[in-house]
Amino acid sequence: xxxxxxxxxxxxxxxxxxxxxxxxxxxxxxTVSWYQQALxxxxxxxxxxxxxEENGRGNFPPRFSGLQFPNYSxxxxxxxxxxxxxxxxxxxxxxxxRGSYEQYFGxxxxxxxx
Amino acid sequence: AQSVTQLGSHVSVSEGALxxxxxxxxxxxxxxLFWYVQYPNQGLQLLLKYTTGATLVKGINxxxxxxxxxxxxxxxxxxxxxxxxxxxxxxxxxxxxYQKVTFGTGTKLQVIP
Numbered sequence: 739x740x741x742x743x744x745x746x747x748x749x750x751x752x753x754x755x756x757x758x759x760x761x762x763x764x765x766x767x768x769t770v771s772w773y774q775q776a777l778x779x780x781x782x783x784x785x786x787x788x789x790x791e792e793n794g795r796g797n798f799p800p801r802f803s804g805l806q807f808p809n810y811s812x813x814x815x816x817x818x819x820x821x822x823x824x825x826x827x828x829x830x831x832x833x834x835x836r837g838s839y840e841q842y843f844g845x846x847x848x849x850x851x852x
Numbered sequence: 853a854q855s856v857t858q859l860g861s862h863v864s865v866s867e868g869a870l871x872x873x874x875x876x877x878x879x880x881x882x883x884x885l886f887w888y889v890q891y892p893n894q895g896l897q898l899l900l901k902y903t904t905g906a907t908l909v910k911g912i913n914x915x916x917x918x919x920x921x922x923x924x925x926x927x928x929x930x931x932x933x934x935x936x937x938x939x940x941x942x943x944x945x946x947x948x949x950y951q952k953v954t955f956g957t958g959t960k961l962q963v964i965p
Contacts (some may be wrong), residue, residue, distance in 0.1 A: 740854035756962035771953070780942050781896070782855075794951030828895055841953065843888075850904075 742831050742844035750850045751819050759814040759847045760830030770802060770812040771829040771841060781828055783822060787812055824851045854879040854945050859958035871930040873959045875943030878924060885926045886944040886953075887917055902926065913937070913951065938963045952965050
């Protein structure tokens with residue numbers, strides 16, 4: 739069983755640029771959630787995708803957007819990057835069908851905005 | 853709305869001593885509760901979870917937690933700390949029927965030899 743993978747591992751961008759982060763969910767999982775973890779903080783929920791549709795969103799502006807593909811992999815897009823967007827971005831996959839709501843996390847993408 | 857409070861951002865214990873990491877939550881509906889561990893430069897690994905049923909939950913690596921509804925608590929314990937337990941621990945809550953998982957700010961556990 740393949741775990742959750744994320745790419746790239748690290749990324750450096752300039753303020754105002756756009757970035758796309760990728761996540762491959764664990765085999766058999768149909769739900770992907772994205773989190774932002776700033777230094778010294780707990781993860782903050784950005785949004786969740788279930789069967790290719792957004793299904794729940796945290797307190798993040800519209801410049802944070804996402805996609806989920808038919809194979810349940812997902813992308814997180816951030817436009818007009820700001821310095822405060824520097825963080826570890828975590829992807830978590832799960833399956834709602836079993837009702838356990840247990841999430842499995844990837845290793846994260848470390849984004850630095852300069 | 854739900855929230856999680858973890859008391860103590862840093863906890864130090866001696867190797868072999870009891871580990872107690874505190875977590876209190878608020879939730880307007882029955883909660884699902886989780887403890888995760890994060891090692892440096894890694895993602896989060898699930899230690900244990902409470903959904904329904906038995907309030908004392910056993911997890912991996914000898915950890916356990918007890919759901920106490922009257923105290924709105926879900927404290928994490930381990931009888932005997934090991935050096936490999938040094939990491940950051942996060943408590944999280946997900947209200948039943950909701951998708952959003954709310955995490956606490958984390959507790960860094962230091963194990964002193």
